[in-house]
Amino acid sequence: MSSLHFASRNQKEILRDPLSLVFGFGLPIVLLFLFSIMQKNLPYGLFQIEHLAPGIIVFGFSFLTLFSGMLLGKDRGSSFLMRLFASPLSAKDYIIGYLLPMLPIALLQIIVCLVAASLLGLPFNSNSLLAIIVLLLISILFISFGLLFGTLFTDKQVGGIFALFVNVTAFLSGIWFSLDLIGGTFKTICYLLPFAHAVDAAKAAFAGNIHDIWGSLFVVIGYTVVIMGIAIVIFRKRMRS
Amino acid sequence: MIEIRELTKSFGERVAVDHLSLSIEKGEFFALLGSNGAGKTTTIKMISGLQTPTNGDIIIDGMSIFSNLQQSKQLMNISPQETAVAPNLSVKENLEFTAKIYGFDKNEAIIRAGEMMEKFSLTDRAKAKAKTLSGGLQRRLSIAMAMISNPRIVFLDEPTLGLDVRARRDLWNILLGLKGQMTIILTTHYLEEVEALADRVGIMHHGKLCALGTVDDLKEQYNKNSLEEVFLSVTEEMEVLV
Ligand SMILES: Nc1ncnc2c1ncn2[C@@H]1O[C@H](COP(=O)(O)OP(=O)(O)OP(=O)(O)O)[C@@H](O)[C@H]1O
Ligand SMILES: [Mg+2]
Numbered sequence: 001m002s003s004l005h006f007a008s009r010n011q012k013e014i015l016r017d018p019l020s021l022v023f024g025f026g027l028p029i030v031l032l033f034l035f036s037i038m039q040k041n042l043p044y045g046l047f048q049i050e051h052l053a054p055g056i057i058v059f060g061f062s063f064l065t066l067f068s069g070m071l072l073g074k075d076r077g078s079s080f081l082m083r084l085f086a087s088p089l090s091a092k093d094y095i096i097g098y099l100l101p102m103l104p105i106a107l108l109q110i111i112v113c114l115v116a117a118s119l120l121g122l123p124f125n126s127n128s129l130l131a132i133i134v135l136l137l138i139s140i141l142f143i144s145f146g147l148l149f150g151t152l153f154t155d156k157q158v159g160g161i162f163a164l165f166v167n168v169t170a171f172l173s174g175i176w177f178s179l180d181l182i183g184g185t186f187k188t189i190c191y192l193l194p195f196a197h198a199v200d201a202a203k204a205a206f207a208g209n210i211h212d213i214w215g216s217l218f219v220v221i222g223y224t225v226v227i228m229g230i231a232i233v234i235f236r237k238r239m240r241s
Numbered sequence: 242m243i244e245i246r247e248l249t250k251s252f253g254e255r256v257a258v259d260h261l262s263l264s265i266e267k268g269e270f271f272a273l274l275g276s277n278g279a280g281k282t283t284t285i286k287m288i289s290g291l292q293t294p295t296n297g298d299i300i301i302d303g304m305s306i307f308s309n310l311q312q313s314k315q316l317m318n319i320s321p322q323e324t325a326v327a328p329n330l331s332v333k334e335n336l337e338f339t340a341k342i343y344g345f346d347k348n349e350a351i352i353r354a355g356e357m358m359e360k361f362s363l364t365d366r367a368k369a370k371a372k373t374l375s376g377g378l379q380r381r382l383s384i385a386m387a388m389i390s391n392p393r394i395v396f397l398d399e400p401t402l403g404l405d406v407r408a409r410r411d412l413w414n415i416l417l418g419l420k421g422q423m424t425i426i427l428t429t430h431y432l433e434e435v436e437a438l439a440d441r442v443g444i445m446h447h448g449k450l451c452a453l454g455t456v457d458d459l460k461e462q463y464n465k466n467s468l469e470e471v472f473l474s475v476t477e478e479m480e481v482l483v
Pocket of ligand 2: 281
């Protein structure tokens with residue numbers, strides 16, 4: 001019960017910050033339209049909507065990293081988290097409390113982008129539903145990164161790290177260009193990180209290639225478990241000192 | 242009853258709290274004094290279960306708080322030295338949220354929040370986001386959040402810091418009204434506050450508890466006319482020894 005009260009507080013805290021909403025929901029849509037317009041003027045298919053949409057939705061999740069990281073960083077920086085640590089909330093309540101409210105935000109991001117993408121010609125069918133589920137799983141990876149950053153850094157530092165993180169997710173994930181175009185070491189590095197796998201899983205889901213989803217999704221989930229695990233261990237350590 | 246036994250906390254080389262032993266009666270109003278860095282906040286953090294002591298134990302009603310920390314925390318609440326409120330929640334939401342995480346149901350939380358806003362003169366700002374309040378009003382909210390769970394033991398770390406003269410007096414009256422109903426442990430740098438409120442005083446210096454007793458006891462013991470003179474004498478004496 002307590003975890004739900006805490007989750008509700010955290011959601012209010014994020015949604016009442018209008019700037020975060022503008023970026024989290026607005027930017028992916030702007031990008032979607034921008035690249036679709038560019039595609040119209042390109043002689044070859046680079047930014048077709050069925051490749052573009054999954055990538056941009058995953059890219060939009062990097063704002064979940066920002067939101068959750070900033071919130072946790074801010075709570076740690078102010079005495080608010082100290083007040084909570086003195087309350088009977090348990091470690092489990094913190095994890096649920098910071099993770100849960102991000103999921104409806106992720107879902108909303110997905111839906112808003114899907115609506116925009118369907119205006120741009122992305123068909124909506126049973127694959128889209130599968131894609132929503134896959135994307136929600138992927139969103140947890142980005143939330144975990146946020147919780148890790150928020151556990152380690154202050155909210156101001158999280159802002160700086162986000163600038164780096166958002167570029168990593170943009171360029172090392174194959175959102176804007178196929179990684180095969182470059183190949184070599186660059187591609188190898190990309191596939192050591194989870195972001196390209198996340199985009200691959202999302203693309204496969206939209207295309208209905210169920211068998212292609214699992215391999216990529218497995219890497220994403222593996223990363224999620226590890227990142228979240230590290231965040232929890234460090235958070236618990238900080239909770240006690 | 243709270244029994245503090247040989248409580249010690251070191252941060253690396255620095256000993257913040259040094260073998261502090263003390264008993265505080267149920268319903269007692271206890272004031273902890275000391276210069277900056279004396280170890281007051283660290284002591285409060287350990288008793289409230291926020292920091293694990295390097296050594297020593299804290300026993301409440303015959304049970305070490307570390308044997309069931311969760312349960313012990315339910316009995317206590319704290320107003321931290323720095324104001325601690327959720328910035329984007331309204332005054333009312335902050336209070337209700339605190340009540341809920343201490344286990345009150347929705348209706349109780351609403352009723353308790355209303356009472357607290359009345360008591361701390363926050364009713365007309367009920368819907369204002371905490372971050373839009375002045376520093377002093379945030380402070381009052383922060384203290385009200387410590388009181389809303391009806392704790393058996395409440396820690397107030399420099400509660401009147403930043404309050405205007407009237408708000409300080411109002412808080413004193415609230416605290417006087419609560420006297421005997423809950424154990425109150427307060428730190429402050431305002432000695433008149435101690436004289437107006439506290440049953441007993443402890444003066445800390447360099448992590449050690451150097452003087453303990455009622456204000457009158459201490460005046461007599463140190464042969465001084467005011468608590469301020471006692472305080473200066475206790476902290477000075479130690480300076481020479483160190
Ligand atoms: N987390 C920490 N890490 C290292 N040193 C610490 C930590 N917390 C407190 N200290 C040190 O412990 C000592 C006591 O600090 P504490 O905050 O308890 O003092 P205080 O009596 O509350 O002072 P003030 O009146 O300024 O609030 C100080 O020397 C402080 O630097
Ligand atoms: Mg202090």
